[in-house]
Amino acid sequence: MQKKKSAYFLPFIVGLFYFFLYLPIVVLIIFSFNEDPFVFYWKGFSFKWYMKLFQAGEVWDAFKNSLIVAVTSTSLSIVMGTLLVVYGAKRQLANLQSLFYSILAMPEIVLAVSMLSFFSFMGVSLGFSTLIAGHTLLGLGYIVPIIYIRFNELDKRLVEAAYDLGATPEQVIYTIIIPLLRPAIFSSGLLAFVISLDDFVFSFFCAGGTAQTLPIYIFAMIKTGVSPVIAALSSVLLVLSSAIVMMAALLQIKRIGKGATR
Amino acid sequence: MNKQSLRATIAKEFTFLFSLPALIWPLVFLCVPLATILYLSVVSGTVPIISFHKYFQLIDWMHTRIIMRSLILGFGTAVMCLVCAYPIAYFFAIKAGRFKNLFLFLLMIPMWTNFLIQVYGWFFLLEYNGLINTFLLKVGLINEPLYLMNNMVAVFILMIYCYVPFMLMPLYTILEKLNIHLLEASSDLGASPMQTFMRITLPLSMPGIRTGTLLVFVLGFGEFAIPALVGGGKYMMVGSLISYYFLVVRDMGLGAAFTVLSGLVLIFFSFCIYLILGVWCLRDTKEEI
Numbered sequence: 001m002q003k004k005k006s007a008y009f010l011p012f013i014v015g016l017f018y019f020f021l022y023l024p025i026v027v028l029i030i031f032s033f034n035e036d037p038f039v040f041y042w043k044g045f046s047f048k049w050y051m052k053l054f055q056a057g058e059v060w061d062a063f064k065n066s067l068i069v070a071v072t073s074t075s076l077s078i079v080m081g082t083l084l085v086v087y088g089a090k091r092q093l094a095n096l097q098s099l100f101y102s103i104l105a106m107p108e109i110v111l112a113v114s115m116l117s118f119f120s121f122m123g124v125s126l127g128f129s130t131l132i133a134g135h136t137l138l139g140l141g142y143i144v145p146i147i148y149i150r151f152n153e154l155d156k157r158l159v160e161a162a163y164d165l166g167a168t169p170e171q172v173i174y175t176i177i178i179p180l181l182r183p184a185i186f187s188s189g190l191l192a193f194v195i196s197l198d199d200f201v202f203s204f205f206c207a208g209g210t211a212q213t214l215p216i217y218i219f220a221m222i223k224t225g226v227s228p229v230i231a232a233l234s235s236v237l238l239v240l241s242s243a244i245v246m247m248a249a250l251l252q253i254k255r256i257g258k259g260a261t262r
Numbered sequence: 263m264n265k266q267s268l269r270a271t272i273a274k275e276f277t278f279l280f281s282l283p284a285l286i287w288p289l290v291f292l293c294v295p296l297a298t299i300l301y302l303s304v305v306s307g308t309v310p311i312i313s314f315h316k317y318f319q320l321i322d323w324m325h326t327r328i329i330m331r332s333l334i335l336g337f338g339t340a341v342m343c344l345v346c347a348y349p350i351a352y353f354f355a356i357k358a359g360r361f362k363n364l365f366l367f368l369l370m371i372p373m374w375t376n377f378l379i380q381v382y383g384w385f386f387l388l389e390y391n392g393l394i395n396t397f398l399l400k401v402g403l404i405n406e407p408l409y410l411m412n413n414m415v416a417v418f419i420l421m422i423y424c425y426v427p428f429m430l431m432p433l434y435t436i437l438e439k440l441n442i443h444l445l446e447a448s449s450d451l452g453a454s455p456m457q458t459f460m461r462i463t464l465p466l467s468m469p470g471i472r473t474g475t476l477l478v479f480v481l482g483f484g485e486f487a488i489p490a491l492v493g494g495g496k497y498m499m500v501g502s503l504i505s506y507y508f509l510v511v512r513d514m515g516l517g518a519a520f521t522v523l524s525g526l527v528l529i530f531f532s533f534c535i536y537l538i539l540g541v542w543c544l545r546d547t548k549e550e551i
Contacts, residue, residue, distance in 0.1 A: 018368065089281075107480060118299075121298050133291050197376065
């Protein structure tokens with residue numbers, strides 16, 4: 001009897017968890033189609049908030065800014081992170097991991113505020129470059145540990161075989177190591193990209209007036225009151241992030257498939 | 263030594279240069295800024311003098327209360343996240359079987375969504391005339407709507423919602439490595455499910471609990487956006503006060519001093535949590551052996 005009860009208990013909790021996980025998101029999507037601007041009652045189906053969203057220029061400016069920052073900072077941190085793992089001295093690399101973990105283990109506000117005071121101390125004016133500097137730092141914090149873990153899991157015999165067959169260090173790196181690291185590079189890059197798009201605190205402190213990103217725009221809109229345009233924007237972004245997750249998941253499946261055939 | 267091998271030797275000696283950018287970047291944008299903030303907090307005046315008067319200025323009841331409130335917020339969030347995430351991680355790791363990937367995939371979509379959107383979704387639920395109040399009124403559990411927004415309830419709900427993944431992932435990682443045979447052996451030897459859980463599963467998952475708790479505690483302590491959005495501006499947190507000093511008052515020295523002070527408090531309490539949970543890990547593994 002007792003066994004039966006406990007058998008239902010855990011799935012029930014998990015169901016409840018997923019219910020509350022998705023409830024706000026589903027409600028948000030439903031209400032983005034609501035006719036009435038007084039958003040808590042359902043008045044009728046309408047696309048008008050989406051029309052308004054596509055006409056609102058500042059949303060797309062903010063989105064463009066976010067994309068510029070995310071693409072630049074992700075590329076920078078991918079290149080630097082990969083070079084570090086591939087070329088770095090092995091023993092120091094292990095010791096250095098704590099440096100990159102410490103980026104993640106610090107409250108973001110401390111990072112952002114110290115960077116802000118550093119920039120104003122140096123007389124650097126805030127804008128895209130300062131924001132990209134911050135997001136690249138965050139990106140390195142995610143990318144270096146992931147690539148490093150994958151690097152350690154590599155089959156070292158492949159590298160040794162390449163050397164035995166007369167490959168130069170460059171050849172080993174570019175034809176053996178980097179192709180094997182590619183899934184890790186790609187998935188960690190995707191993560192850094194999403195983190196950068198998502199980031200609010202850095203943008204709030206280090207962007208200045210010129211580089212208003214999307215989270216800053218959403219934050220300001222939410223603070224001024226509930227607006228169905230934001231609900232419409234949120235639904236669009238949700239579709240976007242689901243697509244990214246789908247891409248990451250497909251990549252994972254492909255990688256597992258490759259591993260199985262090898 | 264011929265030319266080619268000489269060139270190869272030189273290349274070998276200098277390839278480490280390629281690894282430097284990724285080291286210089288954190289040095290310039292992490293270590294130097296942290297040093298800057300430390301410098302700003304102790305140096306003042308046009309003629310730089312080292313003094314701690316800013317720190318003394320900060321030691322009063324108001325600042326203590328704000329730091330304590332953030333500590334409670336961080337710790338409370340960590341504990342609630344642990345309570346919510348443990349059964350889920352346990353289910354994923356041990357019971358979910360072949361649907362595990364589907365569950366994890368469903369978990370990832372909200373995680374990879376902008377957290378402001380998640381916060382905004384809760385507005386529809388928590389507002390005075392929002393869905394939760396409408397539902398409770400219809401069912402008849404309450405007679406008039408509850409105030410769920412602009413108070414600590416809303417802050418805690420959203421903190422848990424946003425930080426649960428940070429607890430879930432370390433727990434799942436550690437529980438997935440758990441040897442199922444230990445659980446089977448325990449129940450074969452006559453332990454009740456409760457005993458098995460308390461004496462096998464829980465002690466073995468302690469490292470994951472420790473990582474998750476520390477992570478959520480540290481991040482929750484510095485949280486800035488959620489209290490600003492749903493806290494109703496009534497409760498100052500460490501994050502909001504830091505941004506107040508830097509962006510509103512524009513007193514960098516005082517802001518820096520407060521950042522350093524709250525950072526030290528945070529490090530102290532994180533260390534305490536680390537030690538307490540660590541002692542627990544150690545004692546239980548010893549018992550195990």
